Every structure is written in C-alpha cells, then in structure tokens.
Amino acid sequence: MxxxxxxxxxxxxxxxxxxxxxxxxxxxxxxxxxxxxxxxxxxxxxxxxxxxxxxxxxxxxxxxxxxxxxxxxxxxxxxxxxxWVEGEPAREGDPVPDDVWRSVARVHRHWFRKRARGIPVVDATWWAGLCDRTLVALRGGAERSGEPAYSRAADLVTEWAGDARIRAALALLPRTLCHGDPHRGNILGTTLIDWGNARMAPAGLDLAVLEAQGRCDESAYRAEAPALPGPLAAVEQEWARAHVHVQYLGFAADHLGAARVTEMVDTAADALARLGPALTTCTNGTLAHQE
The missing domain is CATH 3.30.200 (Phosphorylase Kinase; domain 1)
Known part of the structure; x- marks a missing residue:
C-alpha cells in the first residue's frame, strides 16, 4: 500500500x-x-x-x-x-549526549503537570498491569529452567502489584510526557527514536532508564528540566528505580538469565525499602499538599 x-x-x-x-x-x-x-x-x-x-x-x-x-x-x-535518522545506536558505556538530555528535559518541561492526548497514564492500575505482564515472563522462566530465582521474583512482583508505597508515590508525584524506554539502542547520534512506549509518568522514569545503563552526567538535563523539592525528588528517584527494574524484568527473564533477574529484583526491593522512609519524610511536611 x-x-x-x-x-x-x-x-x-x-x-x-x-x-x-x-x-x-x-x-x-x-x-x-x-x-x-x-x-x-x-x-x-x-x-x-x-x-x-x-x-x-x-x-x-x-x-x-x-x-x-x-x-x-x-x-x-x-x-x-x-x-530517517542516520547513525548507529549508542554503544554500551558511551555517555548520553548532552543534546539528548536537553531533548528529554524540554519534553518533560513542556508537558509537566499536563496531559498529552492518547498517552497512557502511569497510575496504580497501570502499575498492576505492568506487574501482571512481568509475571507471565517470570513464571515462564521458572517452568522452562526450574531456577528458583524466577519463582522468588514472581512472588515479589505479585506482592508489589498492590504495594501501598507505589500507590502513595504515584498519588503524590507530578507527571509529564516520558519516552518510557530511552535505552541506548533508542539513541542514534543526538536523536531519541522509538516513542512507542511513551506514557504520562513521573519524569524520573526516563532518568532511571538512562542511569541504569552506566555513567551519566545529567547536568544538561538539570539545567532545563522542572525541579522538584528535595524530599519529593527523593520519592521520585526511589519510585523510578523500583519501577524501571520491574519494567525490564520480563525482558531479563526471557533473555538474560536467572542471575540478572536476581540482581534486578534485589535492586527493586532495595529501592522500595528506601521509598517508604522517603514518603514519610515527604508527607510529614508541607509537600503533602502539592499534588
């Protein structure tokens, strides 16, 4: 056609x-x-x-x-x-170009606390759906390999699907338009491609994906992005770390093996353990009324 x-x-x-x-x-x-x-x-x-x-x-x-x-x-x-965008995907270990950080910052700033039509919203229901999709891969890995790491991860993700800390963070944090999947394979030169996983979510989602892949200098992003007060920024950071490691856990189960699944689920669990105190600090202050 x-x-x-x-x-x-x-x-x-x-x-x-x-x-x-x-x-x-x-x-x-x-x-x-x-x-x-x-x-x-x-x-x-x-x-x-x-x-x-x-x-x-x-x-x-x-x-x-x-x-x-x-x-x-x-x-x-x-x-x-x-x-068409010329170029090869960024190699593992390559720094994220400043122009990519600026692009992400400008999108985040423009859509901060707004709603882009036709883009899914990351809320408690969306999170539960992500956990359900992740469980399919984890249970499949357990059946395929017999590795206990997959079953342990599935048990944790089942608990996290209704986690009160996640729900509280998503009720508190402002959203913006996020790329949702800005790994280095989606960076060609200074261009961020493949927006098929875009979502309205806390901005930390995109930052956590980029940070999880190696060294990052976020100064170009911070110079233009909307800033959150310190306690709220801490909530966003820990929520995002947990979210991203669950987001890619299904891929890890299908392609990367039990050791990587264990590493990722432990990282998510550690982030959730820090998220609870961060929420307490935030909600005990004046920030409780900002969202």
Missing part, C-alpha cells in the same frame, strides 16, 4: 516516488518496520514506515509541539512514516 505517498510528498515539498525498500533488522526492531527510499527531485530521501501504533502516533504529535528536541519528524500517521 502506497496511499500515504501524496501526503508525504506534500510534507517533503515535492512529488516523490519509491526507489527502494526493505525491512529494518538488527536489535529488537518490530516486525513490519521498513526503510523506504524516496526520490525527491535529484535527491534520495529515506524514511521509516511502520505499523501505526496509536501511542506512538500520539507521542509524535505531542513532541512535535516542543521546540528544540531531537526526535524524528512524523510525515504520516497511518501507516506511521517518520524521517
């Missing part, structure tokens, strides 16, 4: 024709994602064409209104056609 071509031609400023196409491969590229080469005058313009996931379409519309961010440009919503 090429009925998207006229709309893309209008966005690109001239008639186009397809001169090449092929599936994108490598990493964890979703099925059905293609690179399509278009001829525009005497130039070849590559674009990405992928199935239209409603959340990603909504996210691309939401980030398009934020100035000074490095993200692909949406040329068509269904199928989703995006401008």
């Amino acid at each position: 090429t009925d998207w071509l006229p709309a893309v031609a209008r966005r690109l400023g001239g008639p186009v024709e397809i001169v090449g196409r092929g599936p994108l491969t490598g990493g964890y590229v979703a099925a059905g994602v293609e690179r399509v080469d278009l001829r525009l005058g005497d130039r070849t313009v590559p674009v990405v064409v992928k199935p239209a996931a409603p959340v990603e379409v909504a996210a691309m519309r939401a980030v398009a209104v934020v100035e000074g961010v490095g993200v692909p440009r949406m040329l068509h919503p269904d199928p989703l056609v995006l401008t």
Whole structure:
C-alpha cells in the first residue's frame, strides 16, 4: 500500500516516488518496520514506515509541539512514516549526549503537570498491569529452567502489584510526557527514536532508564528540566528505580538469565525499602499538599 505517498510528498515539498525498500533488522526492531527510499527531485530521501501504533502516533504529535528536541519528524500517521535518522545506536558505556538530555528535559518541561492526548497514564492500575505482564515472563522462566530465582521474583512482583508505597508515590508525584524506554539502542547520534512506549509518568522514569545503563552526567538535563523539592525528588528517584527494574524484568527473564533477574529484583526491593522512609519524610511536611 502506497496511499500515504501524496501526503508525504506534500510534507517533503515535492512529488516523490519509491526507489527502494526493505525491512529494518538488527536489535529488537518490530516486525513490519521498513526503510523506504524516496526520490525527491535529484535527491534520495529515506524514511521509516511502520505499523501505526496509536501511542506512538500520539507521542509524535505531542513532541512535535516542543521546540528544540531531537526526535524524528512524523510525515504520516497511518501507516506511521517518520524521517530517517542516520547513525548507529549508542554503544554500551558511551555517555548520553548532552543534546539528548536537553531533548528529554524540554519534553518533560513542556508537558509537566499536563496531559498529552492518547498517552497512557502511569497510575496504580497501570502499575498492576505492568506487574501482571512481568509475571507471565517470570513464571515462564521458572517452568522452562526450574531456577528458583524466577519463582522468588514472581512472588515479589505479585506482592508489589498492590504495594501501598507505589500507590502513595504515584498519588503524590507530578507527571509529564516520558519516552518510557530511552535505552541506548533508542539513541542514534543526538536523536531519541522509538516513542512507542511513551506514557504520562513521573519524569524520573526516563532518568532511571538512562542511569541504569552506566555513567551519566545529567547536568544538561538539570539545567532545563522542572525541579522538584528535595524530599519529593527523593520519592521520585526511589519510585523510578523500583519501577524501571520491574519494567525490564520480563525482558531479563526471557533473555538474560536467572542471575540478572536476581540482581534486578534485589535492586527493586532495595529501592522500595528506601521509598517508604522517603514518603514519610515527604508527607510529614508541607509537600503533602502539592499534588
């Protein structure tokens, strides 16, 4: 199907024709994602064409209104056609470029305490659903391998699905538009790609994903991002660490093995242990009335 071509031609400023196409491969590229080469005058313009996931379409519309961010440009919503981004994913251990930190900060600042249409909200119900999805992978790992680490992790995640500390943190923390999955594989040069896991959540979610992958200098982010008071920032930090390690626990169960599952579930448990006192400090002060 090429009925998207006229709309893309209008966005690109001239008639186009397809001169090449092929599936994108490598990493964890979703099925059905293609690179399509278009001829525009005497130039070849590559674009990405992928199935239209409603959340990603909504996210691309939401980030398009934020100035000074490095993200692909949406040329068509269904199928989703995006401008091509040159470059290889950031390597393990590479620092996150300052321009990526600035892009995240500007999105967080623009959407701080607002609601972007069509983006899911991370609340207690959403968290319980995440735990349920994670349990499928953990129980599958236990059945497949017989490793007790998977069963232990499943028992903890079952408890955490209704954890009062998580519910209290999510009731207290302000939300913004988060990428939701800004690992280094989604960073090409200074561009943050693949917004299909976007969500309205506390900003610490994106920071925790980036921090979990190695050394980080957040100064470029902190210079532009909305700041939280110290006690509330501590709540956000511990909530985010717990959340992120549960978020990727299913992937670890499927691909990384029992040792990594144990490491991640222990990190989440430690963060939750610190979250309780952080909430007490926060709610015993004037911050209890800020959300």
